[in-house]
Amino acid sequence: MSRLKLTGISKNFGAIQALSSVTLDVAPGEVLGLMGDNGAGKSTLVKIIAGNFRPSSGQIMIDDAPVVFHKPRDAQTGGVEVVYQDLALCNNLTAASNVFLGREAMRKFGPLRLLDYPTMNRRAGELFKVLKSETRARDVVRRMSGGQRQAVAIARTLLSEPKIVLMDEPTAAISVRQVAEVLDLIRRLRDRGISVILISHRMPDVFGVADRIAVLRRGELVASKATATSSPEEVTGLITGAIETA
Amino acid sequence: MTTLDDIIGRSEHKSAANRITSVPVFWVILAAIAACVALTLLTDTFATQRNVFNVMRNFTFVAIIAIGMTVVIASGGIDLSVGSTVVLTAMVLSVLMTAGWSFPAAAFVALLAALAVGAFNGVLIAYAGMPPFVVTLGTLSGARSLAMVLSNNQMIYEFGPDQSLLLWLGGGSSLGIPHPTFVLAGLMVAMALILRWTRWGQYVFAIGGNEQAAILNGISVKFQKVTIYMFAAFTAGLTGILMTGWLGSVTTNLGQSMELAVIAAAVIGGANLAGGEGTAVGAVVGAFLIEVIRNSLILLGISTFWQGMFIGTFIIVAVAFDRFRNRRSA
Numbered sequence: 001m002s003r004l005k006l007t008g009i010s011k012n013f014g015a016i017q018a019l020s021s022v023t024l025d026v027a028p029g030e031v032l033g034l035m036g037d038n039g040a041g042k043s044t045l046v047k048i049i050a051g052n053f054r055p056s057s058g059q060i061m062i063d064d065a066p067v068v069f070h071k072p073r074d075a076q077t078g079g080v081e082v083v084y085q086d087l088a089l090c091n092n093l094t095a096a097s098n099v100f101l102g103r104e105a106m107r108k109f110g111p112l113r114l115l116d117y118p119t120m121n122r123r124a125g126e127l128f129k130v131l132k133s134e135t136r137a138r139d140v141v142r143r144m145s146g147g148q149r150q151a152v153a154i155a156r157t158l159l160s161e162p163k164i165v166l167m168d169e170p171t172a173a174i175s176v177r178q179v180a181e182v183l184d185l186i187r188r189l190r191d192r193g194i195s196v197i198l199i200s201h202r203m204p205d206v207f208g209v210a211d212r213i214a215v216l217r218r219g220e221l222v223a224s225k226a227t228a229t230s231s232p233e234e235v236t237g238l239i240t241g242a243i244e245t246a
Numbered sequence: 247m248t249t250l251d252d253i254i255g256r257s258e259h260k261s262a263a264n265r266i267t268s269v270p271v272f273w274v275i276l277a278a279i280a281a282c283v284a285l286t287l288l289t290d291t292f293a294t295q296r297n298v299f300n301v302m303r304n305f306t307f308v309a310i311i312a313i314g315m316t317v318v319i320a321s322g323g324i325d326l327s328v329g330s331t332v333v334l335t336a337m338v339l340s341v342l343m344t345a346g347w348s349f350p351a352a353a354f355v356a357l358l359a360a361l362a363v364g365a366f367n368g369v370l371i372a373y374a375g376m377p378p379f380v381v382t383l384g385t386l387s388g389a390r391s392l393a394m395v396l397s398n399n400q401m402i403y404e405f406g407p408d409q410s411l412l413l414w415l416g417g418g419s420s421l422g423i424p425h426p427t428f429v430l431a432g433l434m435v436a437m438a439l440i441l442r443w444t445r446w447g448q449y450v451f452a453i454g455g456n457e458q459a460a461i462l463n464g465i466s467v468k469f470q471k472v473t474i475y476m477f478a479a480f481t482a483g484l485t486g487i488l489m490t491g492w493l494g495s496v497t498t499n500l501g502q503s504m505e506l507a508v509i510a511a512a513v514i515g516g517a518n519l520a521g522g523e524g525t526a527v528g529a530v531v532g533a534f535l536i537e538v539i540r541n542s543l544i545l546l547g548i549s550t551f552w553q554g555m556f557i558g559t560f561i562i563v564a565v566a567f568d569r570f571r572n573r574r575s576a
Contacts, residue, residue, distance in 0.1 A: 052462070072464040088462045090455030093448075101452055102463035104445055114443040160551035 001064060003028045003195040004049070004164055008059035011044055018044040019219045021058070029193045031186060033200060033210030033227070037239050039169045039225070040216040041201045043085075046166050049197070050082045051075030062163065073102070073177035079163030083170055087153040089141050089158045095148075096137040097125035099156045131185065147178045154185060171205050183209045215239055215246075224246070271516050271528040273567065278535045281542065289545045299543070303424040303492070305537035306439025307485050308504070310430050312511040312529035313437050314481030318511055320441075321474050322454040323371065323378040327363060328482040328508055330389035332501030335360045335486030337393040339407040339412075340496045349408035349415075353487055360483025361476050363389050368472030386505070394498045403495035416491015426488040430530065433481070435528035443476065451475060454521030510557060511536055513566045535560070 005027040011019040019041045026032050036042045047053045049060065051069030060067050062078055069075040072082075089098050097104075100120045107116040124137040133151035135144065141152060150170065157165050167186070171179045178204075186196050186209050200206050207227060208214060214224040215238040223230075223238045223246040230246070237243035285292035292298075311328050318325045338359045342352035363385055370381045405412050418425050429541050441447035449470050452460045460467050482501075515532025517524030539556050543549075 072462060076464065082462070084459075084462055086458075088456065088459035090452050090459050090522070092451055092455035097448065097452075101459070102465050104448060106445070113445075115445065115448060 001028070002026065002061070003030070003063060004197075005061040005064070006049075007059045007061070009045070009048060009055045009060070011041075011048060011053060011056050017219055018065055019048075019055075019216075021218070022219075022221045022225060024214060024221060026195045026197065028195055029190050030212060031190050031196045031198060031210045033198050033213045034216065035200065035206060035213060035235060035239055036216035039218075040239075041219040042216055043168065044219075045216065046082065046197070046199060047169055049075070049133075050080060050166055050234075051166070051221065065127045076103070076160065079160075080166065081157035081160075081162040081164070083157060083168065085172065087149055087170040089149055089152060091142040092140065094121075094138050094140055095144070095152045095155075096120045098141055098152050099124045099127065099137075099159060101156070103159070110165035123159070124155060127158050130158065131155060146174045147181060150174060150178065150182060154182075162194055164197065165189055166197045166199070168199045170198070170204055171200060179205060189190045203235065206235075207232060217241055261515060265395045271525050271531060274515055274528060274535065274564070278531055278538060280537045281535065285538070285542050285545065289542075291545050292542070297545070299419070299422065299424065301534075301537050301541050302427050304541075305533045306424065306426045306430045307489055307492075308507050308511050308536070309530045309533035310426070310433060310485045310488075311478075311481045311504070311508045312515065313433055313526050314478035315505075315508045316512045316515065316517045316524040316526065316529040317437070317441070317450055317474055318378075318478045319509075319517040319519060320454045320455060320522065320524035321450045321471065323471070323474070324382065324509070325367065325475060325478045326379065326382040326505050327367060327385035328478060329501040329504035330386050330393070331360050331479050331482035332486040332504060333393045333496075334363065334389045334490065334501055335398075335483040336490045336496045337396045337402070337498070339487055339490055340405060340456045341396055342520070343405040343408060343412065344402060346406045347408075349411045351560045352408075355479065356487060357483045360479045360486065364476035364479025365472060367479070371475065372468040372471035373454065390498065390502075397498060398498070399498050401495055401497045405490075408477055412491045412495055414491070416488045424492075426492065429484065429488060433484075434526050434530050441526060446470070446473070451522055454518075454523070469564075473530035507536065510561050513561055532564075 002025045006022055006024040009019055009022040009041060010017070023044060034042055034045070047057050051072045051074050054070070060069070067078050069078065090101065097120070105116040105119040105123070106113045121137040127138065128151060129136045131151050131154060133148065135148045135151045141149060144152070161168065170182050174182070183205060186198065189196050195213070198206060198210060210227050212226050213230055215222050215235060217239065222231065222244070225246060234243060234246060238246055315325060315328065335356045339352050339356035342355060343349065367381055367385055370376050371378050415425055433446055441450065449460065449465050452465060453467055453470060457467060486501070489500060511533035512524065512529050513519065513532070514535055515525070515528030515530070517528065536557055539560060543553055543556060
């Protein structure tokens, strides 16, 4: 059984071919490191899986059932959660409001449906506790450290027990200690049976946590192999094109 | 034993005073109260029933639109067309009433005209991706022109069978309070609740805080933006109707450059032009403060030529104060 199966995924923006016929398989509880140079199509692939774009052609299957995502909400319903590169947080809102952004807890008040702040604050607090983060649900994100922001973005993905978490460069702009925390968290997700697709430029992070590595070059998948059978040198060669395929 | 949870929980409880002073609108309210107290002590004309009534009636119109403007500004936009929407609404209303329409029917169509302006703004801004400043600058010019075409640029001062109802609504008073001020109070309370307790309100601030994040989290940002500009136009339309009743006549220069006073009120009231901040109460207090300053200059016998300087200074001081406060807490 595969958790996520992509078959012949292509995407073009006008004349620009961003992805050509990408076929990829991710098992339950597997961490896949997705690598590639700038403009290789990593972000486009992530946005297709997350429901931001629809592929020009190709099929997506989750747990061996074909799915079509018209919008990000569809992907969330299908069990796909994303941590975006810039974390996609609203600085002016509280941590809890950010965690629940787009799927707020509501309470019926006669004919009205009002935001249920107590429930949102409590649930967000529980998630931060699971993440062992010193983040407070009622604090405004503007006043938070990089690690706390990361926790908010990751807590958001845990809101509905997800099947797949996509992480776009989660370790790009944080301190060494925070990188270790994020990698720990990825392992914790994996232990829960959640599949993680980790998009990263940082070789040590990918080799430290990924079970398998996939490499994109100019929109094509040139490799998908077990981390144990590869090496940073080989992956670098695949990314730059010094090695054709593996 | 003190656990980590205790420490995290403890620092969450600020003192009551701390919490109140961290609300931006607190300082604006404080300034307004201070101004009122000072004027009451300095002059024996400010705290008279007649003057208070005048202040209320004068600031109400700007305040109603400032609530709509605050929502637009909080979402990261701007609407320059509100003054022209006022005159277009007033003109549609008065032309129809002169033609013998009942007030409710004419007011309904007039508000539809206002909503159409807002929808036009919103669609071009949200779906065509055009800058709000440019689009609403265009409708600022276009809507006033339409009002001129509609009235042939003539003053209208007869409103058909429902004239007395219109004049009562815009110009009358109950319990010593002008009727438009009741409308303002209702709108303020409703919007304060909506901004705080509904998804729509939450998304206004989400879009203003980080539009990209709002899109990525599946919020229908484009549709929401259209509704935001339609709401601003609705407040302008409401004002157009009430002003018609107050003045008892409509000319095509009604609401001219009103957008500037409205934006000033919203900004003094704590709306952040970069988006993400603003409150309905702040907008009303901001408008009130401008009117109190204007009124006090007259009462204190200072030349009215100085008005602009005082209000301009206040805008700059309010924004500078806000920046200073944010830098300290960041």
